[in-house]
Amino acid sequence: MIAIVGGGPAALGAALACGKAAQIFERNAFCGKKLLLSGSGQCNFTNSLPKDKFLQALGEFRTWLKPAFYAFDNVAFMQLLEDNSCPVLVREDGKAFPRSLKSADVRDTLVSLALKKGVKINYISKVQDIIPQAPGFLLQVGGASIKADKVILASGGAAWPDTGSDGFSYRIAQKLGHKVLAAVPALASVRIQDYPPFDTCAGISMSQSQLIIGKDRFRGDLLFTHHGFSGPLILDNARRMQSGQTIRLVFDAQDRLFGLLQSYPKKQILSILQMLALPKALCAAILLKLQIPQDAPAAHFSASHRKHLRAYLTGAEFVIRDLESLATAMSDFGGIQLNEVTARSMQSRFTPGLYFAGESLAYSLPTGGFSIQMAVSTGYLAALSALNSI
Numbered sequence: 001m002i003a004i005v006g007g008g009p010a011a012l013g014a015a016l017a018c019g020k021a022a023q024i025f026e027r028n029a030f031c032g033k034k035l036l037l038s039g040s041g042q043c044n045f046t047n048s049l050p051k052d053k054f055l056q057a058l059g060e061f062r063t064w065l066k067p068a069f070y071a072f073d074n075v076a077f078m079q080l081l082e083d084n085s086c087p088v089l090v091r092e093d094g095k096a097f098p099r100s101l102k103s104a105d106v107r108d109t110l111v112s113l114a115l116k117k118g119v120k121i122n123y124i125s126k127v128q129d130i131i132p133q134a135p136g137f138l139l140q141v142g143g144a145s146i147k148a149d150k151v152i153l154a155s156g157g158a159a160w161p162d163t164g165s166d167g168f169s170y171r172i173a174q175k176l177g178h179k180v181l182a183a184v185p186a187l188a189s190v191r192i193q194d195y196p197p198f199d200t201c202a203g204i205s206m207s208q209s210q211l212i213i214g215k216d217r218f219r220g221d222l223l224f225t226h227h228g229f230s231g232p233l234i235l236d237n238a239r240r241m242q243s244g245q246t247i248r249l250v251f252d253a254q255d256r257l258f259g260l261l262q263s264y265p266k267k268q269i270l271s272i273l274q275m276l277a278l279p280k281a282l283c284a285a286i287l288l289k290l291q292i293p294q295d296a297p298a299a300h301f302s303a304s305h306r307k308h309l310r311a312y313l314t315g316a317e318f319v320i321r322d323l324e325s326l327a328t329a330m331s332d333f334g335g336i337q338l339n340e341v342t343a344r345s346m347q348s349r350f351t352p353g354l355y356f357a358g359e360s361l362a363y364s365l366p367t368g369g370f371s372i373q374m375a376v377s378t379g380y381l382a383a384l385s386a387l388n389s390i
Ligand SMILES: Cc1cc2nc3c(=O)[nH]c(=O)nc-3n(C[C@H](O)[C@H](O)[C@H](O)COP(=O)(O)OP(=O)(O)OC[C@H]3O[C@@H](n4cnc5c(N)ncnc54)[C@H](O)[C@@H]3O)c2cc1C
Pocket: 005, 006, 007, 008, 009, 010, 011, 025, 026, 027, 028, 031, 032, 033, 034, 035, 037, 038, 039, 040, 043, 044, 045, 046, 125, 126, 127, 128, 154, 155, 156, 157, 160, 163, 164, 165, 166, 168, 169, 329, 330, 331, 357, 358, 359, 360, 368, 369, 370, 371, 372, 373, 375
């Protein structure tokens, strides 16, 4: 028997490949609690990017994740749902959702496919320990000891532990001799020190904004919140940020301020800032922050005010108060080190017969459907390898 620990997308991906050889052990009374929350309940389960672009989007993890992606790629995932009464909607930006926009439809389709293939799903079955016992393993589940030939550890990471993923994978992997990278929040919003007056901008989103962290520049969609920033630009780069660090936002990427001040000497500075395609509330907040009167005409604008404003618009500094905690981060960065797992099989390099899948592994992917896709893909590859080795 192949024991699949967990009942999230990684476990369900594994179940698809294993069929009746496998049993799922899920601590909750149902599968996919985190999957149900995903995409604000709509489940952005993959991205329709062509294969090479998809892999590129996986950043520094692309080479390691390539075999898993090729085992079960984004086209295969969309086709699987389409073929099993869960029509797919692909948005213009490439993000794929169930057409119903209900994450439960993705979860239900995967669960019913697993059941059809003969996988046994054990709910309210918290695995407490996994003990290697050559050949195979003993799983401690409740008061019972269950024998398994192979184990696929798909019990998630440490983010949003209320869903059931409370770092169990990390504790077990560590016990079995793996190095585990301490989990930090990834895909998390940030709170900013001395944030007002930007709290008045909460809800404003700006597409293709620029963020500077150290010497690196990143582009993406930015969202102002009541206490700081969110949106893909921040979520995707959260693992590069920490409390006390200074980040910079670029509001005038083309450095057009001086030209506009010269061309429109009679216009008020607030109107000139709006000509940079910045929302009015943001323009007002910037001027308030710099203590510049909104109604000052461009012609009366002192040289020092001009320089000050230009510097701010081309790289406004914000100090991070803190990142959203693991309790509500969408994912973590941390977990089982990739160099201790064989990418072609997902098998542990230390414990033969033990496989890893999904967020238990130390990769962190951007928003856009990549995390769920790669959870399913790594689960699928782990299961193929486990089956082949029996
Ligand atoms: C709010 C939110 C929104 C998100 N939106 C998106 C999105 O739109 N697109 C996207 O790609 N990703 C999204 N993600 C991330 C995505 O949901 C995860 O990357 C994905 O669920 C990881 O899958 P997994 O199977 O590895 O782990 P999980 O989904 O965490 O599943 C692990 C399972 O293992 C079970 N388990 C844990 N310990 C034990 C144990 N000891 N015994 C038995 N069972 C156990 C847990 O109960 C859980 O069901 C979102 C995450 C959050 C929190």
